[in-house]
Amino acid sequence: MSSKKIRTPFGPEVARTLRAGDRVLLTGTILTGRDAAHKRLFELLQAGKPFPVDIKDMLIYYVGPSPAKPGRPIGSAGPTTSLRMDPYAPALMEAGLRGMIGKGSRAKLVKDAIVKYGGVYFAAVGGAAALIAKSIKAAKIVAYEDLGPEAIYQLEVEDFPVIVINDAEGNDLYEQGVAEYKRA
Amino acid sequence: MRVIEAGKVTEEVRRLCIEANYFLGEDMEKALREAADTEESPVGKDILGQIIENARIAREEQCPICQDTGTAVVFVELGQEVHITGGDFVTAINEGVRQGYKDGYLRKSMCHPFARKNTGDNTPAVIYTDIVPGDRLKLTVVAKGGGSENMSAVKMLTPAAGKKGVKDFVVKTVVEAGPNPCPPVVVGVGVGGTFEKTALLAKKALLREVGVHSPDPELAQMEAEVLEEINKSGVGPQGLGGRVTAMWVAIEMIPCHIASFPAAVNINCHVARHKEVVI
Numbered sequence: 001m002s003s004k005k006i007r008t009p010f011g012p013e014v015a016r017t018l019r020a021g022d023r024v025l026l027t028g029t030i031l032t033g034r035d036a037a038h039k040r041l042f043e044l045l046q047a048g049k050p051f052p053v054d055i056k057d058m059l060i061y062y063v064g065p066s067p068a069k070p071g072r073p074i075g076s077a078g079p080t081t082s083l084r085m086d087p088y089a090p091a092l093m094e095a096g097l098r099g100m101i102g103k104g105s106r107a108k109l110v111k112d113a114i115v116k117y118g119g120v121y122f123a124a125v126g127g128a129a130a131l132i133a134k135s136i137k138a139a140k141i142v143a144y145e146d147l148g149p150e151a152i153y154q155l156e157v158e159d160f161p162v163i164v165i166n167d168a169e170g171n172d173l174y175e176q177g178v179a180e181y182k183r184a
Numbered sequence: 185m186r187v188i189e190a191g192k193v194t195e196e197v198r199r200l201c202i203e204a205n206y207f208l209g210e211d212m213e214k215a216l217r218e219a220a221d222t223e224e225s226p227v228g229k230d231i232l233g234q235i236i237e238n239a240r241i242a243r244e245e246q247c248p249i250c251q252d253t254g255t256a257v258v259f260v261e262l263g264q265e266v267h268i269t270g271g272d273f274v275t276a277i278n279e280g281v282r283q284g285y286k287d288g289y290l291r292k293s294m295c296h297p298f299a300r301k302n303t304g305d306n307t308p309a310v311i312y313t314d315i316v317p318g319d320r321l322k323l324t325v326v327a328k329g330g331g332s333e334n335m336s337a338v339k340m341l342t343p344a345a346g347k348k349g350v351k352d353f354v355v356k357t358v359v360e361a362g363p364n365p366c367p368p369v370v371v372g373v374g375v376g377g378t379f380e381k382t383a384l385l386a387k388k389a390l391l392r393e394v395g396v397h398s399p400d401p402e403l404a405q406m407e408a409e410v411l412e413e414i415n416k417s418g419v420g421p422q423g424l425g426g427r428v429t430a431m432w433v434a435i436e437m438i439p440c441h442i443a444s445f446p447a448a449v450n451i452n453c454h455v456a457r458h459k460e461v462v463i
Contacts (some may be wrong), residue, residue, distance in 0.1 A: 068289070078252075125235065128234045129248065131238040177420065178420070181225060183417075184416075
Protein backbone atom coordinates (compact mmCIF):
# COMPACT_ATOMS: atom_id res chain seq x y z
CA MET A 1 0.00 0.00 0.00
CA SER A 2 1.35 3.44 -0.90
CA SER A 3 1.98 6.11 1.69
CA LYS A 4 1.96 9.91 1.58
CA LYS A 5 5.19 11.51 2.73
CA ILE A 6 4.65 14.55 4.93
CA ARG A 7 7.10 16.91 6.65
CA THR A 8 6.27 17.95 10.20
CA PRO A 9 5.52 20.51 11.63
CA PHE A 10 2.77 21.47 9.18
CA GLY A 11 -0.13 23.91 9.07
CA PRO A 12 -3.90 23.45 8.71
CA GLU A 13 -3.64 23.62 4.90
CA VAL A 14 -1.64 20.37 4.90
CA ALA A 15 -3.83 18.76 7.57
CA ARG A 16 -6.91 19.45 5.43
CA THR A 17 -5.46 17.36 2.55
CA LEU A 18 -5.39 14.25 4.77
CA ARG A 19 -8.25 11.75 4.81
CA ALA A 20 -9.15 8.97 7.25
CA GLY A 21 -7.43 5.80 6.04
CA ASP A 22 -4.43 7.56 4.47
CA ARG A 23 -1.10 5.91 5.19
CA VAL A 24 1.43 8.60 6.03
CA LEU A 25 5.20 8.60 6.57
CA LEU A 26 6.18 11.55 8.78
CA THR A 27 9.60 13.17 8.59
CA GLY A 28 10.73 16.07 10.77
CA THR A 29 10.24 17.15 14.38
CA ILE A 30 7.52 15.92 16.74
CA LEU A 31 6.97 16.21 20.49
CA THR A 32 6.03 13.51 22.97
CA GLY A 33 3.64 13.82 25.88
CA ARG A 34 1.29 11.62 27.86
CA ASP A 35 -0.79 11.77 31.02
CA ALA A 36 1.35 13.71 33.49
CA ALA A 37 2.81 16.16 30.93
CA HIS A 38 -0.68 16.93 29.60
CA LYS A 39 -1.92 17.65 33.09
CA ARG A 40 0.92 20.16 33.58
CA LEU A 41 0.42 21.85 30.19
CA PHE A 42 -3.28 22.17 30.85
CA GLU A 43 -2.65 23.74 34.25
CA LEU A 44 -0.29 26.30 32.65
CA LEU A 45 -2.94 27.10 30.09
CA GLN A 46 -5.57 27.62 32.79
CA ALA A 47 -3.19 29.87 34.72
CA GLY A 48 -2.43 31.86 31.57
CA LYS A 49 1.26 30.97 31.77
CA PRO A 50 3.53 30.12 28.78
CA PHE A 51 4.39 26.54 27.81
CA PRO A 52 7.97 25.25 28.26
CA VAL A 53 7.92 24.26 24.55
CA ASP A 54 6.46 25.77 21.40
CA ILE A 55 3.55 23.60 20.26
CA LYS A 56 2.47 25.66 17.26
CA ASP A 57 1.74 23.37 14.30
CA MET A 58 3.40 20.49 16.15
CA LEU A 59 2.23 16.91 16.54
CA ILE A 60 2.24 15.36 20.00
CA TYR A 61 3.02 11.66 20.08
CA TYR A 62 1.40 9.92 23.04
CA VAL A 63 4.31 7.77 24.15
CA GLY A 64 6.33 6.92 27.22
CA PRO A 65 9.42 5.30 25.69
CA SER A 66 11.50 2.62 27.38
CA PRO A 67 15.06 3.75 28.31
CA ALA A 68 17.58 3.99 25.46
CA LYS A 69 20.27 1.32 25.37
CA PRO A 70 23.79 2.71 24.99
CA GLY A 71 24.36 4.05 21.47
CA ARG A 72 20.64 4.30 20.67
CA PRO A 73 18.62 7.54 20.50
CA ILE A 74 15.61 5.98 22.26
CA GLY A 75 14.24 2.69 23.57
CA SER A 76 11.09 1.01 22.30
CA ALA A 77 8.50 3.68 21.55
CA GLY A 78 4.99 2.65 20.55
CA PRO A 79 1.81 4.67 21.15
CA THR A 80 -0.23 4.67 24.35
CA THR A 81 -4.04 4.83 24.53
CA SER A 82 -5.18 8.30 23.48
CA LEU A 83 -8.50 8.57 25.33
CA ARG A 84 -6.78 9.57 28.56
CA MET A 85 -5.58 12.75 26.87
CA ASP A 86 -9.09 13.62 25.56
CA PRO A 87 -9.86 16.12 28.36
CA TYR A 88 -6.78 18.17 27.39
CA ALA A 89 -6.55 17.83 23.59
CA PRO A 90 -9.12 20.45 22.46
CA ALA A 91 -7.50 23.17 24.60
CA LEU A 92 -4.04 22.30 23.24
CA MET A 93 -5.35 22.44 19.67
CA GLU A 94 -6.86 25.83 20.38
CA ALA A 95 -3.39 26.87 21.60
CA GLY A 96 -1.84 25.86 18.27
CA LEU A 97 -1.25 22.11 18.39
CA ARG A 98 -1.82 20.65 14.91
CA GLY A 99 -2.45 17.04 15.77
CA MET A 100 -1.80 13.92 17.78
CA ILE A 101 -0.37 10.44 17.30
CA GLY A 102 -1.66 7.65 19.53
CA LYS A 103 -3.92 4.64 19.46
CA GLY A 104 -7.62 4.15 20.09
CA SER A 105 -10.78 6.21 19.68
CA ARG A 106 -11.16 9.89 20.58
CA ALA A 107 -14.03 11.65 22.32
CA LYS A 108 -16.45 13.69 20.24
CA LEU A 109 -14.99 16.92 21.67
CA VAL A 110 -11.58 15.99 20.23
CA LYS A 111 -13.01 15.05 16.83
CA ASP A 112 -14.87 18.37 16.77
CA ALA A 113 -11.69 20.27 17.62
CA ILE A 114 -9.89 18.51 14.75
CA VAL A 115 -12.56 19.78 12.36
CA LYS A 116 -12.61 23.27 13.91
CA TYR A 117 -8.86 23.90 13.91
CA GLY A 118 -7.88 21.95 10.80
CA GLY A 119 -6.08 19.21 12.68
CA VAL A 120 -5.50 15.50 12.39
CA TYR A 121 -5.33 12.41 14.61
CA PHE A 122 -3.01 9.65 13.52
CA ALA A 123 -2.63 6.13 14.92
CA ALA A 124 0.64 4.25 15.09
CA VAL A 125 0.59 0.47 15.54
CA GLY A 126 0.22 -0.18 19.26
CA GLY A 127 2.79 -2.69 20.49
CA ALA A 128 5.02 -2.38 17.42
CA ALA A 129 7.40 -0.39 19.61
CA ALA A 130 10.75 -1.84 18.53
CA LEU A 131 9.83 -1.40 14.86
CA ILE A 132 8.60 2.18 15.34
CA ALA A 133 11.79 3.12 17.23
CA LYS A 134 13.74 2.48 14.01
CA SER A 135 12.22 5.63 12.49
CA ILE A 136 13.24 7.82 15.45
CA LYS A 137 16.67 9.23 14.69
CA ALA A 138 17.20 11.58 17.64
CA ALA A 139 15.52 12.31 20.96
CA LYS A 140 16.10 14.95 23.62
CA ILE A 141 14.13 15.90 26.71
CA VAL A 142 12.77 19.45 26.36
CA ALA A 143 10.55 19.65 29.45
CA TYR A 144 9.58 17.88 32.67
CA GLU A 145 12.62 15.63 33.02
CA ASP A 146 11.40 14.76 36.52
CA LEU A 147 8.52 12.80 34.98
CA GLY A 148 10.88 10.08 33.72
CA PRO A 149 9.20 8.20 30.86
CA GLU A 150 6.45 10.84 30.90
CA ALA A 151 8.81 13.76 30.17
CA ILE A 152 8.30 15.80 26.99
CA TYR A 153 10.83 14.74 24.36
CA GLN A 154 11.55 16.37 21.04
CA LEU A 155 11.97 13.63 18.44
CA GLU A 156 13.53 13.79 15.01
CA VAL A 157 11.74 11.21 12.91
CA GLU A 158 12.25 9.83 9.43
CA ASP A 159 9.46 8.01 7.59
CA PHE A 160 7.60 7.44 10.84
CA PRO A 161 4.62 5.21 9.84
CA VAL A 162 1.11 6.33 10.85
CA ILE A 163 -2.43 6.09 9.56
CA VAL A 164 -5.03 8.89 9.58
CA ILE A 165 -7.90 8.06 11.96
CA ASN A 166 -9.74 11.40 12.34
CA ASP A 167 -9.49 14.03 9.62
CA ALA A 168 -10.54 17.69 9.35
CA GLU A 169 -13.74 16.66 7.55
CA GLY A 170 -14.94 14.72 10.57
CA ASN A 171 -14.30 11.20 9.25
CA ASP A 172 -13.36 8.39 11.65
CA LEU A 173 -11.45 5.36 10.35
CA TYR A 174 -12.32 3.21 13.38
CA GLU A 175 -16.03 3.63 12.67
CA GLN A 176 -15.61 3.08 8.92
CA GLY A 177 -13.32 0.05 9.26
CA VAL A 178 -15.38 -1.81 11.85
CA ALA A 179 -18.64 -1.20 9.94
CA GLU A 180 -17.07 -2.77 6.87
CA TYR A 181 -16.15 -6.02 8.62
CA LYS A 182 -18.97 -6.40 11.15
CA ARG A 183 -21.05 -9.59 10.85
CA ALA A 184 -24.55 -10.09 12.18
CA MET B 185 13.27 -29.63 53.73
CA ARG B 186 14.93 -28.12 50.67
CA VAL B 187 16.75 -24.82 51.07
CA ILE B 188 16.56 -22.11 48.41
CA GLU B 189 18.52 -18.88 48.81
CA ALA B 190 16.56 -15.62 48.53
CA GLY B 191 19.37 -14.43 46.26
CA LYS B 192 18.48 -17.19 43.80
CA VAL B 193 14.88 -15.92 43.73
CA THR B 194 16.12 -12.39 42.96
CA GLU B 195 18.40 -13.66 40.19
CA GLU B 196 15.62 -15.67 38.52
CA VAL B 197 13.00 -12.90 38.76
CA ARG B 198 15.52 -10.45 37.26
CA ARG B 199 16.11 -12.79 34.31
CA LEU B 200 12.39 -13.55 33.79
CA CYS B 201 11.48 -9.82 33.73
CA ILE B 202 14.01 -9.20 30.96
CA GLU B 203 13.24 -12.34 28.93
CA ALA B 204 9.45 -11.83 29.12
CA ASN B 205 9.89 -8.36 27.66
CA TYR B 206 12.36 -9.27 24.90
CA PHE B 207 11.17 -12.68 23.72
CA LEU B 208 7.55 -13.22 22.72
CA GLY B 209 6.37 -16.77 23.46
CA GLU B 210 6.29 -19.33 20.64
CA ASP B 211 2.54 -19.81 21.17
CA MET B 212 1.97 -16.09 20.55
CA GLU B 213 4.18 -16.01 17.46
CA LYS B 214 2.26 -18.97 16.06
CA ALA B 215 -1.09 -17.34 16.86
CA LEU B 216 0.01 -14.10 15.16
CA ARG B 217 1.10 -15.97 12.02
CA GLU B 218 -2.25 -17.77 11.91
CA ALA B 219 -4.03 -14.44 12.40
CA ALA B 220 -2.10 -12.95 9.48
CA ASP B 221 -3.20 -15.89 7.30
CA THR B 222 -6.84 -15.60 8.39
CA GLU B 223 -7.21 -11.82 8.24
CA GLU B 224 -9.16 -10.56 5.22
CA SER B 225 -8.64 -6.82 5.68
CA PRO B 226 -5.55 -5.65 3.73
CA VAL B 227 -4.76 -3.06 6.42
CA GLY B 228 -5.23 -5.68 9.14
CA LYS B 229 -2.95 -8.13 7.33
CA ASP B 230 -0.30 -5.44 6.97
CA ILE B 231 -0.54 -4.56 10.68
CA LEU B 232 -0.15 -8.22 11.69
CA GLY B 233 2.93 -8.36 9.47
CA GLN B 234 4.36 -5.34 11.32
CA ILE B 235 3.60 -6.94 14.68
CA ILE B 236 5.41 -10.15 13.67
CA GLU B 237 8.36 -8.12 12.33
CA ASN B 238 8.41 -6.13 15.59
CA ALA B 239 8.69 -9.34 17.64
CA ARG B 240 11.61 -10.45 15.45
CA ILE B 241 13.44 -7.12 15.94
CA ALA B 242 12.91 -7.28 19.72
CA ARG B 243 14.22 -10.86 19.87
CA GLU B 244 17.26 -10.25 17.69
CA GLU B 245 18.24 -6.86 19.08
CA GLN B 246 17.23 -7.78 22.64
CA CYS B 247 15.02 -4.79 23.29
CA PRO B 248 11.47 -4.51 24.67
CA ILE B 249 8.73 -5.75 22.31
CA CYS B 250 6.53 -2.91 23.62
CA GLN B 251 7.58 0.27 25.43
CA ASP B 252 4.98 -0.56 28.07
CA THR B 253 6.98 -3.22 29.84
CA GLY B 254 4.17 -3.64 32.27
CA THR B 255 3.36 -4.17 35.89
CA ALA B 256 5.45 -7.11 37.09
CA VAL B 257 2.86 -9.66 38.22
CA VAL B 258 4.57 -12.62 39.85
CA PHE B 259 2.78 -15.92 40.40
CA VAL B 260 4.50 -18.17 42.92
CA GLU B 261 3.93 -21.86 43.54
CA LEU B 262 5.91 -22.56 46.67
CA GLY B 263 6.39 -26.22 47.59
CA GLN B 264 5.65 -26.75 51.27
CA GLU B 265 8.98 -28.59 51.67
CA VAL B 266 10.93 -25.49 50.59
CA HIS B 267 12.69 -23.25 53.07
CA ILE B 268 13.64 -19.78 51.77
CA THR B 269 16.75 -18.56 53.51
CA GLY B 270 19.12 -15.58 53.46
CA GLY B 271 16.46 -12.88 53.19
CA ASP B 272 12.75 -12.37 53.01
CA PHE B 273 10.85 -13.73 50.05
CA VAL B 274 8.82 -10.67 49.01
CA THR B 275 11.87 -8.40 49.22
CA ALA B 276 13.80 -10.90 47.10
CA ILE B 277 11.13 -10.80 44.37
CA ASN B 278 10.97 -7.01 44.38
CA GLU B 279 14.76 -6.82 44.21
CA GLY B 280 14.62 -9.06 41.12
CA VAL B 281 12.08 -6.71 39.52
CA ARG B 282 14.22 -3.69 40.43
CA GLN B 283 17.35 -5.22 38.88
CA GLY B 284 15.56 -6.63 35.83
CA TYR B 285 13.87 -3.36 34.90
CA LYS B 286 17.11 -1.42 35.39
CA ASP B 287 19.54 -3.80 33.72
CA GLY B 288 17.14 -4.67 30.89
CA TYR B 289 16.43 -1.03 29.97
CA LEU B 290 12.75 -1.66 30.69
CA ARG B 291 10.34 1.18 31.37
CA LYS B 292 9.45 1.92 34.97
CA SER B 293 5.69 2.33 34.99
CA MET B 294 4.58 2.14 38.63
CA CYS B 295 3.44 5.33 40.31
CA HIS B 296 1.57 6.77 43.31
CA PRO B 297 -2.15 6.62 42.41
CA PHE B 298 -2.94 10.20 43.46
CA ALA B 299 0.31 12.11 43.00
CA ARG B 300 1.24 9.99 39.93
CA LYS B 301 4.87 10.10 41.11
CA ASN B 302 6.86 7.25 39.61
CA THR B 303 8.37 4.80 42.12
CA GLY B 304 11.43 4.79 39.87
CA ASP B 305 12.16 1.06 39.75
CA ASN B 306 8.88 -0.60 38.67
CA THR B 307 8.25 -1.96 42.16
CA PRO B 308 6.18 -3.03 43.91
CA ALA B 309 5.52 -6.24 42.04
CA VAL B 310 2.03 -7.70 42.36
CA ILE B 311 2.66 -11.09 43.98
CA TYR B 312 0.34 -14.11 44.37
CA THR B 313 1.62 -17.11 46.32
CA ASP B 314 0.12 -20.59 46.38
CA ILE B 315 1.52 -23.16 48.79
CA VAL B 316 1.66 -26.48 46.94
CA PRO B 317 2.92 -30.01 47.73
CA GLY B 318 6.57 -30.84 46.99
CA ASP B 319 9.99 -29.24 47.24
CA ARG B 320 10.03 -27.07 44.15
CA LEU B 321 9.55 -23.34 43.65
CA LYS B 322 7.81 -22.17 40.47
CA LEU B 323 8.04 -18.49 39.54
CA THR B 324 6.02 -16.99 36.69
CA VAL B 325 6.59 -13.35 35.75
CA VAL B 326 3.87 -11.62 33.75
CA ALA B 327 4.72 -8.20 32.29
CA LYS B 328 1.16 -6.88 32.13
CA GLY B 329 0.51 -3.88 29.91
CA GLY B 330 -1.67 -1.03 31.13
CA GLY B 331 -3.74 -0.41 28.00
CA SER B 332 -5.31 -3.86 27.98
CA GLU B 333 -5.60 -4.00 31.78
CA ASN B 334 -7.67 -0.80 31.67
CA MET B 335 -10.25 -2.46 29.42
CA SER B 336 -10.77 -5.42 31.79
CA ALA B 337 -13.88 -5.87 33.97
CA VAL B 338 -15.47 -7.78 36.84
CA LYS B 339 -19.22 -8.33 37.06
CA MET B 340 -21.38 -9.84 39.77
CA LEU B 341 -23.95 -11.58 37.57
CA THR B 342 -27.08 -13.20 38.97
CA PRO B 343 -27.37 -17.01 38.79
CA ALA B 344 -30.28 -16.60 36.36
CA ALA B 345 -27.88 -15.05 33.80
CA GLY B 346 -26.44 -18.51 33.16
CA LYS B 347 -23.82 -19.35 30.57
CA LYS B 348 -25.31 -16.86 28.15
CA GLY B 349 -24.88 -14.08 30.71
CA VAL B 350 -21.15 -14.81 30.96
CA LYS B 351 -20.72 -15.05 27.20
CA ASP B 352 -22.56 -11.78 26.56
CA PHE B 353 -20.54 -10.01 29.26
CA VAL B 354 -17.21 -11.22 27.84
CA VAL B 355 -18.08 -10.39 24.23
CA LYS B 356 -19.45 -6.95 25.14
CA THR B 357 -16.37 -6.09 27.22
CA VAL B 358 -13.92 -7.03 24.45
CA VAL B 359 -15.89 -5.48 21.59
CA GLU B 360 -16.58 -2.21 23.42
CA ALA B 361 -12.86 -1.94 24.21
CA GLY B 362 -12.43 -1.57 20.44
CA PRO B 363 -8.94 -0.39 19.47
CA ASN B 364 -7.84 0.52 23.01
CA PRO B 365 -6.35 -2.77 24.31
CA CYS B 366 -4.21 -3.26 21.15
CA PRO B 367 -6.11 -6.00 19.33
CA PRO B 368 -5.79 -8.75 18.32
CA VAL B 369 -6.08 -9.60 22.00
CA VAL B 370 -5.94 -12.68 24.21
CA VAL B 371 -8.89 -12.97 26.58
CA GLY B 372 -8.75 -14.49 30.06
CA VAL B 373 -12.07 -15.25 31.75
CA GLY B 374 -12.78 -16.15 35.36
CA VAL B 375 -16.10 -17.66 36.43
CA GLY B 376 -17.13 -18.42 40.01
CA GLY B 377 -15.38 -17.95 43.34
CA THR B 378 -15.81 -14.55 44.93
CA PHE B 379 -15.51 -10.92 43.79
CA GLU B 380 -11.68 -10.91 43.94
CA LYS B 381 -11.10 -14.59 43.18
CA THR B 382 -12.90 -14.46 39.84
CA ALA B 383 -10.60 -11.62 38.74
CA LEU B 384 -7.57 -13.63 39.77
CA LEU B 385 -8.88 -16.63 37.81
CA ALA B 386 -9.20 -14.39 34.74
CA LYS B 387 -5.59 -13.30 35.10
CA LYS B 388 -4.43 -16.90 35.63
CA ALA B 389 -6.33 -17.90 32.50
CA LEU B 390 -3.95 -15.62 30.56
CA LEU B 391 -1.08 -17.89 31.60
CA ARG B 392 -2.50 -20.81 29.66
CA GLU B 393 -0.72 -21.56 26.39
CA VAL B 394 -2.52 -19.84 23.51
CA GLY B 395 -4.16 -22.51 21.36
CA VAL B 396 -4.88 -24.89 24.24
CA HIS B 397 -8.51 -25.29 25.33
CA SER B 398 -9.76 -25.98 28.85
CA PRO B 399 -9.76 -29.71 29.71
CA ASP B 400 -13.44 -29.26 30.68
CA PRO B 401 -15.39 -29.92 27.43
CA GLU B 402 -18.16 -27.52 28.43
CA LEU B 403 -15.65 -24.68 28.96
CA ALA B 404 -13.70 -25.62 25.83
CA GLN B 405 -16.87 -25.28 23.77
CA MET B 406 -17.68 -21.98 25.44
CA GLU B 407 -14.16 -20.68 24.68
CA ALA B 408 -14.64 -21.47 21.00
CA GLU B 409 -18.10 -19.88 20.90
CA VAL B 410 -16.98 -16.68 22.65
CA LEU B 411 -13.98 -16.38 20.32
CA GLU B 412 -16.20 -16.75 17.27
CA GLU B 413 -18.65 -14.18 18.59
CA ILE B 414 -15.89 -11.64 19.36
CA ASN B 415 -14.48 -12.07 15.88
CA LYS B 416 -17.83 -11.28 14.27
CA SER B 417 -17.54 -7.75 15.66
CA GLY B 418 -15.37 -6.44 12.85
CA VAL B 419 -13.04 -4.63 15.30
CA GLY B 420 -9.98 -6.34 13.80
CA PRO B 421 -6.25 -5.71 14.23
CA GLN B 422 -5.72 -2.36 16.03
CA GLY B 423 -9.46 -1.74 15.76
CA LEU B 424 -9.16 -0.65 12.13
CA GLY B 425 -11.62 -3.24 10.91
CA GLY B 426 -11.10 -6.92 10.21
CA ARG B 427 -11.76 -10.51 11.17
CA VAL B 428 -9.22 -11.10 13.93
CA THR B 429 -10.13 -9.14 17.05
CA ALA B 430 -9.10 -11.88 19.49
CA MET B 431 -6.65 -14.72 18.98
CA TRP B 432 -7.69 -16.84 21.94
CA VAL B 433 -10.14 -17.11 24.83
CA ALA B 434 -9.26 -19.09 27.98
CA ILE B 435 -11.84 -19.69 30.72
CA GLU B 436 -11.13 -20.87 34.27
CA MET B 437 -14.00 -21.79 36.57
CA ILE B 438 -14.49 -22.78 40.25
CA PRO B 439 -17.62 -23.14 42.40
CA CYS B 440 -19.30 -20.08 43.91
CA HIS B 441 -21.87 -19.20 46.60
CA ILE B 442 -25.50 -20.22 45.90
CA ALA B 443 -26.46 -16.52 45.77
CA SER B 444 -23.60 -15.44 43.53
CA PHE B 445 -22.34 -15.70 39.98
CA PRO B 446 -19.17 -13.62 39.63
CA ALA B 447 -17.33 -13.37 36.32
CA ALA B 448 -14.28 -11.43 35.16
CA VAL B 449 -12.60 -10.59 31.88
CA ASN B 450 -8.89 -9.81 31.83
CA ILE B 451 -7.72 -8.64 28.43
CA ASN B 452 -4.17 -9.05 27.22
CA CYS B 453 -2.80 -7.22 24.19
CA HIS B 454 -1.05 -8.97 21.30
CA VAL B 455 2.17 -8.65 23.31
CA ALA B 456 1.00 -11.28 25.82
CA ARG B 457 4.17 -11.79 27.85
CA HIS B 458 5.03 -14.26 30.58
CA LYS B 459 8.03 -16.43 31.42
CA GLU B 460 8.39 -19.06 34.08
CA VAL B 461 11.01 -21.13 35.84
CA VAL B 462 10.94 -24.09 38.21
CA ILE B 463 13.71 -24.08 40.81
